Amino acid sequence: MTAAHADPVERCKISARNIGELSGLASDGSKMYATNDGGTKLTVSVLNKDCKVERTITNKTDPFDVEDMARTKDGTIWLADTGDNGKKRETVALHSLSPDGKATLYRLSYPDGQHDAEALLMDQKGVPYLVTKEPFGPAEVYRPDGELRSPGPTKLTKVASVDLKTTETAGGPTRIPHSIATILVTGGAVSADGKVVALRTYTDAYLYSAPDGDIVAALGRDPVRVPLPNEPQGETIAFEPDGTLLTGSEGVGQPIRTVAGATGLVSPKPQAGGNPASPGGAAGDANAAPATEDSGFPTWLAVVVGGVVVLGGLAFMARKGKTR
Numbered sequence: 001m002t003a004a005h006a007d008p009v010e011r012c013k014i015s016a017r018n019i020g021e022l023s024g025l026a027s028d029g030s031k032m033y034a035t036n037d038g039g040t041k042l043t044v045s046v047l048n049k050d051c052k053v054e055r056t057i058t059n060k061t062d063p064f065d066v067e068d069m070a071r072t073k074d075g076t077i078w079l080a081d082t083g084d085n086g087k088k089r090e091t092v093a094l095h096s097l098s099p100d101g102k103a104t105l106y107r108l109s110y111p112d113g114q115h116d117a118e119a120l121l122m123d124q125k126g127v128p129y130l131v132t133k134e135p136f137g138p139a140e141v142y143r144p145d146g147e148l149r150s151p152g153p154t155k156l157t158k159v160a161s162v163d164l165k166t167t168e169t170a171g172g173p174t175r176i177p178h179s180i181a182t183i184l185v186t187g188g189a190v191s192a193d194g195k196v197v198a199l200r201t202y203t204d205a206y207l208y209s210a211p212d213g214d215i216v217a218a219l220g221r222d223p224v225r226v227p228l229p230n231e232p233q234g235e236t237i238a239f240e241p242d243g244t245l246l247t248g249s250e251g252v253g254q255p256i257r258t259v260a261g262a263t264g265l266v267s268p269k270p271q272a273g274g275n276p277a278s279p280g281g282a283a284g285d286a287n288a289a290p291a292t293e294d295s296g297f298p299t300w301l302a303v304v305v306g307g308v309v310v311l312g313g314l315a316f317m318a319r320k321g322k323t324r
Contacts, residue, residue: 003224003226003227004224004265006259006265007259008228008229009258011051014253016252017252018043019045020036021038022249023036023235027071027239027241027246028241029241031046032051033046033047035069035079037065037083038066039066042059042063042066042097043057044057057077057097061095063079063081064081067117067119068118068187068236070122072122073192078095078128079094080094084116087114091107093107094106106148106154107153109155110142110156115130115132117130117131117142119131119139119188121189122190128148129141129142130156131185131199132185134184135176135180139164141161141219142157145157160220164185165183167203169228170203171231171232186202186235187236188200191263192243195209195213196208197210197215199219200235200247202233204225205226205228205245208266209221224265231248231249234249235250239262243260243263244260
């Protein structure tokens with residue numbers, strides 16, 4: 001793994017109190033689109049580059065726990081209603097939301113029990129991928145096993161795993177062990193051309209090369225790590241069309257930060273090695289340097305160190321929701 005020499009720069013701060021639990025972010029280059037965790041209806045705030053709310057797109061559909069979003073080229077916003085901290089949901093869901101507020105519900109079912117997922121990746125063909133938030137092992141990657149059906153459910157199939165190592169990047173919630181916070185996947189994004197895939201934890205972003213747009217293959221390669229220090233509960237990540245990376249955290253008054261030219265940190269050509277179930281392969285380009293400050297703990301060791309504390313601390317992440 002390589003670590004990028006790239007420091008996030010503050011663009012603006014979101015002061016709107018109705019966006020206090022920023023959970024999903026997207027951008028078309030001129031406007032940003034933000035959604036909250038929770039709520040009683042689908043709500044997307046359209047922000048300018050000063051983080052001021054210009055308008056709101058809503059639909060009366062009542063979600064359970066929206067955790068991420070993606071925006072396709074036709075302007076459709078996809079909301080990942082996939083949060084399940086209590087592991088009680090029979091199905092999770094995607095909601096497609098048009099610019100004029102029309103929504104369609106697509107229920108999804110896992111093949112192997114309940115999962116909490118906070119990351120949505122959408123490929124160039126409009127195929128969605130869900131990445132789970134796992135404190136006790138690798139994050140799992142799922143996609144529909146066929147065309148999405150409304151209301152469904154459409155069955156999901158597991159296609160990859162991503163095993164991240166702990167880092168020393170400062171930040172993340174103080175109520176869970178730092179070693180765990182640095183491996184929990186809390187958001188995802190795909191660049192406008194589909195050639196770079198991003199996952200984030202509370203403390204770091206991981207950029208994967210996808211020269212052919214293949215998300216599964218990309219997640220099997222060695223990523224470039226971009227530290228995102230001092231975000232108290234960072235759950236959002238997005239790309240602008242020019243390759244700028246956007247990140248943000250829950251909390252009123254928290255900033256949206258940028259990493260200019262982030263897609264250029266990733267090698268466009270995959271190197272030999274790696275597989276979808278165990279990332280390891282392509283390296284970064286000349287803008288990246290050998291990783292430093294990584295503790296290098298494998299996931300299982302981080303679990304042993306922090307597991308007992310996590311069992312008590314995970315309660316802070318529980319969301320108020322309705323039983324579907």
